[in-house]
Amino acid sequence: EIVMTQSPATLSVSPGERATLSCRASESVSSNLAWYQHKPGQAPRLLIYGASTRATSIPARFSGSGSGTEFTLTISSLQAEDFALYYCQQYNKWPLFTFGPGTKVDIK
């Protein structure tokens, strides 16, 4: 099983600042990585797939990068609605898709 790790566990950021979230895979997943945003009581929301492609209707302040085992989600200027949990998911090996434990972005 490919193990996904995310860092930091919690990221405290002020509105308007940049947030950088990291995701690491225990073995190469090529670019087969997605990022999701999850707010309490809501459905998880797809942000990024293919490591760097924004999903439909996702604002340009969200960007993804990386390949292989190291990935980054960057939120260029945090808005109030961006404070949430963020998960990465690898989908390199059907059907053994795995998720990271998440990074919580909260208000500094």
Next chain:
Amino acid sequence: QVQLQESGPGLLKPSDTLSLTCTVSGYSISNNNWWGWMRQPPGKGLEWIGYIRYSGSTTYNPSLESRVTMSVDTSKNQFSLRLYSVTAVDTAMYYCARKEPGNWFDPWGQGTLVTVSS
């Protein structure tokens, strides 16, 4: 707009059978997608349970395979999950989602909490 909604009992006793249904609106479940169930125990990460196609083809997480059955009802645009002989470790938020051909999940349901307690 495609929407998914989980439904089912929120409280079970040990040895009960967990039964959840995911109702899909705004999209035909008979289209060329797999449909998945995931869960997240309190304080832990997301875990995939299994996937099903409209044809009834299934793939289950090996760690749960002996206790899981999924089914699809195209007439109701729903798919379902059954998890047998539940214990406290099956306490979790359960989510359904559509798997895109590229293997990411979009959209998801908002989840339903299932608690197993005597």
